[in-house]
Amino acid sequence: MKNLSFKDLTLSDEVQRAIVDMGFEEATPIQSQSIPYILEGNDLIGQAQTGTGKTCAFGIPAVEKIDPQIDSIQVLVLSPTRELAIQSCEELRNVLKYKDGIRILPVYGGQPIDRQIMALKKRPQIIIGTPGRVMDHMRRRTIKLESLKMIVLDEADEMLNMGFREDIDTILEKVPEDRQTILFSATMPKEILELTKKYQKNPVHIKIAHKELTVPSIEQYYLEVKESAKLEVLSRLIDTNDIKLSLVFCNTKKRVDELTASLQSRGFSAEALHGDMRQEHRDKVMNLFRKGNFDILIATDVAARGIDVDDVEAVFNYDLPNDDEYYVHRIGRTGRAGRTGKAFTFIYGREMYKLRDIQRYTKSTIIPMKPPSLNEVEEKKMSNILKALKENLKDESVSKFASHIERFIDTINNESEEHDDNFVSSLDIAGALLKMYGEQSGNLPSVVNEIDNAVEPGSSKDMVRLFINIGSDSKIQPKHIIESLVASTGLPGKLVGAIDIFDRYSFVEVPKEFAPEVLKSMKNYTIKGKRINIEKSNARKKSGRGSSFNRSTPFNRRSPKKSKA
Known part of the structure; x- marks a missing residue:
């Protein structure tokens, strides 16, 4: 099934505007297939891996079903962890950006319950919480579910793994019978099937199947890097690998624009490509890239579909793609026509599990690597300067500049003799000129950009x-x-x-x-x-x-x- 554009879905103007602001160009497979059924009121089982866009798959229709005039809980989302509850809440807040009168609240253990009780008095219509804390509030009557329209079990298999079966049963038995029940799970073990049979009514089963994916013989690496360090790591990788032509992939149009501006401000020759650009402009950018008129093309997956350039030396997954197939399509744009190619993927935290899924389904090995150190960057840049210098030594006109150096050394040493200073040699002058050229040309960093947040691979094994x-x-x-x-x-x-x-x-x-x-x-x-x-x-x-x-x-x-x- 072809992925739908969000414009093809029956969504309110407010949600459409929010999706544009979020920078999404088209719905992922799980969103394309789930949103229409959920909007129609069907119970649904969504089977898809982590990182495929499940939050918006249930979150967008959930937001559309909320009546802002009713000050009671209408949607309840159960999440296995505090981390996922907070993450889902932040994503739904983005969807709610232009929806007035709709309030959302995460509830989870570890946060003072009194603070949550105060927040619940503001009458949120959407609750996202961990089962234990939701049950606690239900016992206290600080969460009342008489007006509930929809309940979502997010990452249901993970909740069962963590021993939440009893809690889920208790909650589902106490919510209104006429509610809509949505369940998302990466796998479908026996216990999940028991849940669906017991609590869902004729559910639609959406399964995003993994195709047999093969990856071309490309050197693949991953780096564990926090968000705040990504730009610095990308810059160092480009410098140390001496990459002339590269593709950088981001998941949203907004990210593409921000990264392009950041790289340009660092002196890189970079251009953007995404769906908000006119076709005429996109064609122009692509033609310039094919001709090598700039070095780095930063794009979204949708905009990059027509890219067919043989000389791309490396692909960077600045954002981990939402779908395994996207990963294959991205890195397949390097290593063409018998050439070697490299692919670098930035991950952090829970993204490690998604990366493992990609490795499993593509049957490929993605090698961990450390970000290049500042010394490695300087060594590479100096090596490039010396390489250029070596070429210049072959130029016969160089000899006329030698006389300038000789006179300059004589002048400096005469002044030094008068002031009893150290004498300089031609080697000293060469070193000073090399330093001056490196700094002025940008080939030597004048400011040290530390990567405090980068994580060394394999640091969480013991x-x-x-x-x-x-x-x-x-x-x-x-x-x-x-x-x-x-x-x-x-x-x-x-x-x-x-x-x-x-x-x-x-x-x-x-x-x-x-x-x-x-x-x-x-x-x-x-x-x-x-x-x-x-x-x-x-x-x-x-x-x-x-x-x-x-x-x-x-x-x-x-x-x-x-x-x-």
Whole structure:
């Protein structure tokens, strides 16, 4: 099915304006197929991987269904983690930009509940929250769902992995029967099918299937880089790899314009290409790029569909693409006509999981790499200067400049003799001229731009085992431990390792770099009404009756089995 333009969807003028501001050119496959059915009022099962645009797939029709005249909760979105709840809330706020009278609120553990109760008094119509905190508010009657029109289970398989099945059942059994139920999940295990059968009415099943994708033989790399460091890393990669012609891909038109302006201000020869430009202008830009009149073309996926240039040396995924197919189309624009090509992808945080999906479905290896250091950039630029200098030495007219240097050295040394200063040699003069040329030509950075936020690949591999003085005697389950970690530290639930629960204590594994924050944030933290103590554990698994919950084995972790550890 061809992806739809947002203009082809029956959306209000306010939402259309917001989508334009967000810079989206066309709906992703999951959005193209889901939005019309949800707008019609159907229950829906959406099966698609993370990062395919699911939030807007349910968020846009949810916003359109809100009646701003009714000051009660009309849409409830359940998310597995605080991080995802906040992220989804921010995206829906962008969709709501021109919709007056509609309020949205995220609710999650780890934030003072009194603050949330105050915010709920402002009568939001959309709630996005984690199951545990939503249930807490329902018990307190601070969240009332009598007017609910739609409930969304986002990343349902992940919620089940984290042990939220009981909570989901409790919430779904207490919402109005005539509500619309939307479920999104990357996979469809038995428990998800049980949920859909129990709580949905004749749902439409949308499945975005992964095609068998093959990637041409291109050197592929990824760099873990925070948003604030992306521009600096991109600049260094272009400089150190001595790239003459490159393509940079962004996910929105706004990003394309901003990045183009930033690169131009740094002295790079860069131009933009996106759907807001007139066709005449786009054709002109493409012709100039083919002729090599500028070095860097920054584009969106839609605008780049017609790009067919043989000499592109590298492709940069400044933003990770929304779809696996887009990744293949992007990097396939280098390494053509028998030439070698390189592809560099910037990721951070949860995007690592999406990158792993891309590797799996494209059956390719994407190699981690560190951002180039400032010394590497300087070495490369100096190497280029010396290379040009070597060529100039072949020019016969150079000899006439040598006499100027000789006279200048004599003058300087005569002045130095009078003032008892050090004498200079022709080597000193050459060094000074080289430095002056490098700085004036921009080939040597005059300002050091540090990359404080870049992350070295593989930094989150080692795990640390922590001891918690609470166990099954206090009715502790793995979900309570995961919820507490996520709520207190922002640690993504997917990164939590093995959990072992015994009668009076538990063990949990967390990535090494998160351990100090976990120990600090969870000091005197309360789980199930009991103040806990948490510390590093050097002990092996102790003998005794307990439950084992292994985060590394999918769908083996819904209800921990009792075992002899």
